[in-house]
Amino acid sequence: MGKRFYTIGLGLSMGMGLLLWSAGCIPRRRPPQVPPTQRFESPRIRVAIAYSKHFELYVPDSFWVYRNNELQIKLPPGQYQVRVISAQPAPVHYWVWWGSYSTSDSADAVVDSLVSAGYPAQRVRWGRRWIFPSDTLDAREYAVFVGPYTRREDVPEDSIFRRKAVLQDPQESQEELQLELLGPQGQTLYHGPPPLRWIPHPRRVPNFTVLNFRPGIRFRGQKVAHRTYRGILEFRNDGLGHLVLINELPVEVYLLGVVPKEMGPQFPIEALKAQAIVARTYTYWQWGKGRAYFQPYDLVGDYSVQAYGGQDARTPETDRAVWETRGMVVMYRDRLAETLYHSCCGGYTEDMAVVFGTSRPYLQGVYCGETAPSYLPVDSIERWILDPPEAFCSPEVSQLTLARRNFRWHVELDPKTIQSRIRQYYGKDIGKIVYLRTLKRSRSGRILAMKIQGILDAVVLQSPYSIRRVLRDPPLKSTLFIIDYERGPGGLPIRVILNGGGNGHGVGLCQLGAAGMVRRGYTARQILAHYYPGTGVRDLY
Numbered sequence: 001m002g003k004r005f006y007t008i009g010l011g012l013s014m015g016m017g018l019l020l021w022s023a024g025c026i027p028r029r030r031p032p033q034v035p036p037t038q039r040f041e042s043p044r045i046r047v048a049i050a051y052s053k054h055f056e057l058y059v060p061d062s063f064w065v066y067r068n069n070e071l072q073i074k075l076p077p078g079q080y081q082v083r084v085i086s087a088q089p090a091p092v093h094y095w096v097w098w099g100s101y102s103t104s105d106s107a108d109a110v111v112d113s114l115v116s117a118g119y120p121a122q123r124v125r126w127g128r129r130w131i132f133p134s135d136t137l138d139a140r141e142y143a144v145f146v147g148p149y150t151r152r153e154d155v156p157e158d159s160i161f162r163r164k165a166v167l168q169d170p171q172e173s174q175e176e177l178q179l180e181l182l183g184p185q186g187q188t189l190y191h192g193p194p195p196l197r198w199i200p201h202p203r204r205v206p207n208f209t210v211l212n213f214r215p216g217i218r219f220r221g222q223k224v225a226h227r228t229y230r231g232i233l234e235f236r237n238d239g240l241g242h243l244v245l246i247n248e249l250p251v252e253v254y255l256l257g258v259v260p261k262e263m264g265p266q267f268p269i270e271a272l273k274a275q276a277i278v279a280r281t282y283t284y285w286q287w288g289k290g291r292a293y294f295q296p297y298d299l300v301g302d303y304s305v306q307a308y309g310g311q312d313a314r315t316p317e318t319d320r321a322v323w324e325t326r327g328m329v330v331m332y333r334d335r336l337a338e339t340l341y342h343s344c345c346g347g348y349t350e351d352m353a354v355v356f357g358t359s360r361p362y363l364q365g366v367y368c369g370e371t372a373p374s375y376l377p378v379d380s381i382e383r384w385i386l387d388p389p390e391a392f393c394s395p396e397v398s399q400l401t402l403a404r405r406n407f408r409w410h411v412e413l414d415p416k417t418i419q420s421r422i423r424q425y426y427g428k429d430i431g432k433i434v435y436l437r438t439l440k441r442s443r444s445g446r447i448l449a450m451k452i453q454g455i456l457d458a459v460v461l462q463s464p465y466s467i468r469r470v471l472r473d474p475p476l477k478s479t480l481f482i483i484d485y486e487r488g489p490g491g492l493p494i495r496v497i498l499n500g501g502g503n504g505h506g507v508g509l510c511q512l513g514a515a516g517m518v519r520r521g522y523t524a525r526q527i528l529a530h531y532y533p534g535t536g537v538r539d540l541y
Contacts, residue, residue, distance in 0.1 A: 042251040042327070042541065043130060045283065046297040047308055049210075049229065050245045051238060053084040056211040061204045065181070065190065066197045075198070078184040079211070082196070087177040087241040093148035093169040094155055099358050100126075100141045100289075102335075107142035114146060119156070121146045128287045132540045137329065139285050139336045143293075163357070163463050169294040170239020177237040194243065195236045195296075207311065208233055210245070229257075229310040236296050246297045247310075255279055255322045256314050261307035262341075263511050265317035266400065271514040272321035273524035277537060278509050279306055281329040281339040327541040330528055332362050337535050341509035344406040346480045346502025347384065347391040348377055348444040349531065355464060355505045362532040365444050365506075368392045368513040370520070377445025377480075384445055385482050385499050392516030399519055403512050406503040409477060412486075413496040421470045422452065422459050430454030432492055436483050444506060447479040455492075464505075471498070478502040508532065 056079065063075045098114070098121065101107040107123040114121035127140040148169065149155050155166055174193045181190035190196065198208070209228045231249030238244045255276060263275040286305050287298050301308035330337040338360055340352065345368050352363035367376075373389040388408060390396055395403040415433035423429055431454040439449040439460070450461045452470070461467045464479045481500025485493040509531045517527050525537055 044231075044248055045251050045254055045287065045299065046234075046246050046248045047254060047299050047301045048244050048292070048295065048297040049227075049247050049301045049308065049310070051242045052245070053087075053242055055082045055235070055243065055245060056080070057082070057233075058209045058211060059198075059200075060207060060209075062201045063198045063208070064200075066199060067192070067195065072196070073181075073189055075183075075189075080184070080189075081180075081182040082235055082243065083180055083182070084241070084243060085178050085180050085191075087237075089241045090170045090172040090176055090239040091150070092239070093150065093171065094152055095145045095147040095149075095167045095169060095294075096155060096161060097165045097167055097290075098144040098146055100143050101358075102141055104142050107144050110144045114144070119146050120148075126289050126293055128284070130284070135538065135540050137284060137336055137540060139287065143289070163465060165290070167291060167294055168240075172237055172239030174237050176239075177241070177243070179235065179243065193237070195234055197232065197234045199232050226312075227310045228312050238295070244295070244297070247301070251280065251283060252322060252326055254308065255283070256319055257309045257311060258283075258306050259322055260313045260315050260318040261309040263318075263514075265315040266402075267511075267515050268518040269317065269321060270518045270522070270524045271511070271527065272318055273325050274509065274514050274527040275341075275511065276318075276321040276325045277328045277330060277524065277528060278339040278341050280325070280327075281337060282306060282341070284329060285336055285338050325524070327539050328537050329540060330532055330535050331538045332360075332532075332535045337362060337532060339509065339532065340505070340507045341511060341531075342504030342506055343510075344393045344403065344501075344503040344512045345391075345444070345506045345510040346407060346478065346500075347389055347393065348506075349508065349510055350442060350444045350446060350506030352507050354442045354444075354446070354448065355507055362534050363507055364533070365442075366531065366533065368510050368516075376443075377441070378443055381441065381445050382482055385480070385501055388501065391513065392520070393510050393512035394516065397516035397519055398512045400512060400515055403515075406477065406501075406512065408499070408501045411474060411476065411481075411498040411500070413471060413473065413498065415493050415496055417473045418452065418470060418496065419454065421472070422454075425466075425470065426459050428457055428459065430459060431456030433496070434492065435485075436496060438483070445480050446502075446506060447481070476500075478504065478506065480506070 058079045059075060060077050065072045065075060111121045111123050121144060123142050123144050125140055126143045129140055130137040177193060179194055180188055183189050207228055207230050209226055211226050229247045230253055231247055234246040235243045236246060258279050259272060259276050262279060263272060291300055292298055299305050330339050347368050349365045349368060351365045353359040368391045369389060375383055377384045393403060394407050418433055434453045434455055437451045438447050439451055442448055446464060447467055448464060450467050452459050461470060467479050468476045478500060480502045481498040484497040486495035488494040514527045528537060
């Protein structure tokens with residue numbers, strides 16, 4: 001992309017394009033205008049948007065297809081298919097990600113303790129450093145990995161390991177997968193190995209639409225749909241028998257598809273601006289980390305990092321929030337902040353160390369309001385849930401319908417389902433459920449450990465993740481809840497009743513709380529200062 005941005009739209013051509021549009025195959029809504037030229041183009045990011053063995057795409061303008069910088073074919077506007085015709089999955093190494101540390105000394109200390117305990121551990125430096133015209137941005141840290149293991153079942157089953165992410169490292173060769181590119185008439189245009197890189201005409205609207213879109217086995221919370229993206233696309237071998245579809249585009253354009261998926265246009269503009277700054281910061285923070293570390297892309301485009309909806313997700317309100325905060329990030333003592341965020345804290349945010357095992361000075365729990373009430377979760381969890389304070393994220397303050405479903409909620413669980421989940425995940429039959437008992441709560445009131453007693457045996461759930469996994473039918477929004485029962489004739493529960501609050505892990509920015517703060521007159525910068533104490537906002541470009 002050059003120095004000028006162009007109006008985003010499908011720009012449908014005659015013939016097949018018009019037919020697809022009239023049939024409803026291509027989204028009809030025209031996204032808003034992109035603002036005029038800026039002095040500095042943001043870095044280009046590579047986002048994994050889908051894994052599959054078969055893709056259908058519509059391109060409204062000419063694309064050039066390259067493999068290893070060699071031109072293969074020029075594609076006119078039309079509908080195309082890319083499919084795997086043969087694949088030999090590569091051997092996979094499995095690594096347990098133990099944690100990230102700001103200094104090599106602290107990472108080495110962890111490595112030494114793990115090695116002394118008999119685990120193969122090592123540290124690597126991951127993340128990126130950028131040099132902008134007026135500033136430098138450093139998001140590098142030291143990660144500690146345990147492994148490699150050649151089989152998933154070889155990863156230690158220690159309780160502490162169950163809380164750690166296991167990353168796959170395919171020992172791939174592109175020649176182990178063969179793909180086929182089919183034209184509008186079904187004719188074969190290319191047959192061979194990936195990668196295939198589709199580059200749009202540099203002076204026209206660089207959009208493409210993925211038809212019958214399904215994100216794939218490693219992407220969550222998405223449905224089949226048509227979805228339009230802007231920029232370069234690339235098909236690569238994921239090493240496991242699938243193609244991964246990668247979208248390459250400037251960071252600021254990427255954020256146009258993130259902010260409306262994470263915080264919709266119904267939020268007030270200052271809250272949207274805070275979300276845009278947080279999402280930009282988190283993008284740079286996560287670049288090349290997590291699941292992307294062993295992969296040929298920078299981020300995944302699902303909720304495990306940030307939801308990315310492409311060009312179809314855009315709205316005028318969220319576009320404005322991105323462009324008016326262009327280049328702004330959250331910093332802590334000249335280092336990029338790890339700006340975790342969530343939907344609703346329920347009145348009090350959570351300490352990072354409680355959820356993720358590592359700590360940041362600016363990710364400590366804070367009251368989601370102006371003046372803390374006379375009672376807090378540590379004083380009376382029952383009162384906190386049943387007689388909640390007027391927090392920023394409450395429906396009365398945030399004035400959003402979403403808050404009515406998330407600030408406080410009620411769930412009823414079938415004890416038989418709980419018993420089945422324990423058998424599935426722990427391999428034991430504890431018999432009919434007798435009770436659920438809280439063993440430990442955090443300062444925010446969230447349950448950290450729980451005992452589930454049956455008539456035959458018991459099991460202890462030692463993390464919020466384990467609790468939400470076992471008590472997930474229907475899905476459990478958070479572990480901030482109190483327990484009650486409906487009992488049968490024999491005194492055993494026939495229904496487990498949970499009254500709770502909040503949605504998400506509770507760390508960092510509370511999105512509904514941000515809306516409430518705007519209703520009380522706060523700005524985007526004041527919102528960030530509240531949820532990330534000690535940080536500041538810096539304008540990079």
